[in-house]
Each structure stands twice: as C-alpha cells, then as structure tokens.
Amino acid sequence: MSRLSTDRVVILGGGIGALHAALGLAPRPVLVISPEPLGTGASSAWAQGGVAAAIGPGDRASDHAADTERAGAGLVDPAIAARVTRAARGRIAALARLGTPFERDAGGGYALSREAAHGMARIVRVLGDQAGAAIMKTLTEAVRAAPSVQVIEGVAATALARRAGRVIGVTLRPADGAGAPVTLAAPAVLLAGGGA
Structure with missing residues (x-):
C-alpha cells in the first residue's frame, strides 16, 4: 500500500x-x-425548515433550552441544550456574514416563525424550507x-x-x-x- x-x-x-x-x-x-x-x-x-435561535425581541437562550428539554421528553442533556442554544445566535450571525440569505422582515431583522414545541417564534428560514x-x-x-x-x-x-x-x-x-x-x-x- x-x-x-x-x-x-x-x-x-x-x-x-x-x-x-x-x-x-x-x-x-x-x-x-x-x-x-x-x-x-x-x-x-x-435539511428543510429552518434553524432555531433565540434572536427575536424578548427571547432568551435559556427559554430556547427549556423548550428543547421539554420537547425532548427526558432525552435531552440540559448542559448540551444550554450550550447549543447559547451559541445559536452567533452561529446564525456568522452564517449571515458568509452570505446565507436568511429571510428578513421589513425592518431588516430576521423573519422568524414558530414551530413545534418552541414557545416563541425563533425559526430562521431561507426561501421557506431551503435552509439546509x-x-x-x-x-x-x-x-x-x-x-x-x-x-x-x-x-x-x-x-x-x-x-x-x-x-x-x-x-x-x-x-x-x-x-x-x-x-x-x-x-x-x-x-x-x-x-x-
């Protein structure tokens, strides 16, 4: 060889x-x-849909982590959920800086939608379901x-x-x-x- x-x-x-x-x-x-x-x-x-991140007004990473844990029905490691949800906002910003065309609202912020077990609108999308x-x-x-x-x-x-x-x-x-x-x-x- x-x-x-x-x-x-x-x-x-x-x-x-x-x-x-x-x-x-x-x-x-x-x-x-x-x-x-x-x-x-x-x-x-x-991957369809979008990416979840606590970006909107009044949303917090800790709320996102709590929603994730509830949705996981005991299968989610709380420490990992906390770490991932704290990092999510920065990851979205980094992807946007690289050129990912996330949907925007009329004011230039991210257009957010609510899905599944999320307590707030925090799904950032690209052309509806083309995020991946x-x-x-x-x-x-x-x-x-x-x-x-x-x-x-x-x-x-x-x-x-x-x-x-x-x-x-x-x-x-x-x-x-x-x-x-x-x-x-x-x-x-x-x-x-x-x-x-």
Missing part, C-alpha cells in the same frame, strides 16, 4: 459539520476529503475560497491508521472503488462524516 503524508489537519466529510470545522480552523492548513463533490452528497443539504441547501451552498463557497483549505473530492476513507492507541492518519481509496488504497499520515484527523 502506498503511503503519503500531509502537515494539514485532515477532515473527513463534506457536510455542514466538516465545512464548518474547516473554516473554524483557519488559518491552520486543512485538507477536506469528501467521497462526493462538496454540497452534493451530504444529507445536510436535505442554502447553508451548504454558502459554506461550500466559503471553503472553496479559503486559502488555508484544500479539498479532495471523490475519495473515501476506509480505515483510520493507528499506532500505540493513537490515530496517525487515514486509509483512503477512490470512492468508486476503482483504485488502490493509500495511507495518508496526518497530525490530526477529524471525523465529520455524519455517520454514513
């Missing part, structure tokens, strides 16, 4: 998690490896434009390379299975494949 090495952090996946991580690590050099072209294979693009596709498009464009990010498409990870209980790289092969495997040594490997 051929062996290669990189000094970049290797991120395996092509969805929202992988692309967000690649941008978040900038300016550190990153190599994103995706079995399909970015934006086409990840289930992130299928729009966020993926925005992140894909940002990753492709980022000088610190290199992207390899059409390659799948088949195994993690380990030594002494530590991940030291990844075994890769063409996603169509036609080529020979290659082991790529890397200083860090981030799994962001969504469980597929």
Whole structure:
C-alpha cells in the first residue's frame, strides 16, 4: 500500500459539520476529503425548515433550552441544550456574514416563525424550507475560497491508521472503488462524516 503524508489537519466529510470545522480552523492548513463533490452528497443539504435561535425581541437562550428539554421528553442533556442554544445566535450571525440569505422582515431583522414545541417564534428560514441547501451552498463557497483549505473530492476513507492507541492518519481509496488504497499520515484527523 502506498503511503503519503500531509502537515494539514485532515477532515473527513463534506457536510455542514466538516465545512464548518474547516473554516473554524483557519488559518491552520486543512485538507477536506469528501467521497462526493462538496454540497452534493451530504444529507445536510436535505435539511428543510429552518434553524432555531433565540434572536427575536424578548427571547432568551435559556427559554430556547427549556423548550428543547421539554420537547425532548427526558432525552435531552440540559448542559448540551444550554450550550447549543447559547451559541445559536452567533452561529446564525456568522452564517449571515458568509452570505446565507436568511429571510428578513421589513425592518431588516430576521423573519422568524414558530414551530413545534418552541414557545416563541425563533425559526430562521431561507426561501421557506431551503435552509439546509442554502447553508451548504454558502459554506461550500466559503471553503472553496479559503486559502488555508484544500479539498479532495471523490475519495473515501476506509480505515483510520493507528499506532500505540493513537490515530496517525487515514486509509483512503477512490470512492468508486476503482483504485488502490493509500495511507495518508496526518497530525490530526477529524471525523465529520455524519455517520454514513
């Protein structure tokens, strides 16, 4: 088996998690490896509806967390709900700065709607139910434009390379299975494949 090495952090996946991580690590050099072209294979693009965030007047992250816990009927970790809901407003703002075309109201604020178990209108949308596709498009464009990010498409990870209980790289092969495997040594490997 051929062996290669990189000094970049290797991120395996092509969805929202992988692309967000690649941008978040900038300016550190990153190599994103995706079995399909970015934006086409990840289930992130299928996400409909919108994104929940305590953005509206009078809304608070703690209220959002409480609604999330109630809706989860005992399955939600309160500490994680609190952390995620506190971060939501900033994540929406960051996505908007990158160019995600969230719907706006007449005053220029986010047009919010109410869904399911939310006690307030806090769903931020893109073209009604196109949030996943729009966020993926925005992140894909940002990753492709980022000088610190290199992207390899059409390659799948088949195994993690380990030594002494530590991940030291990844075994890769063409996603169509036609080529020979290659082991790529890397200083860090981030799994962001969504469980597929």
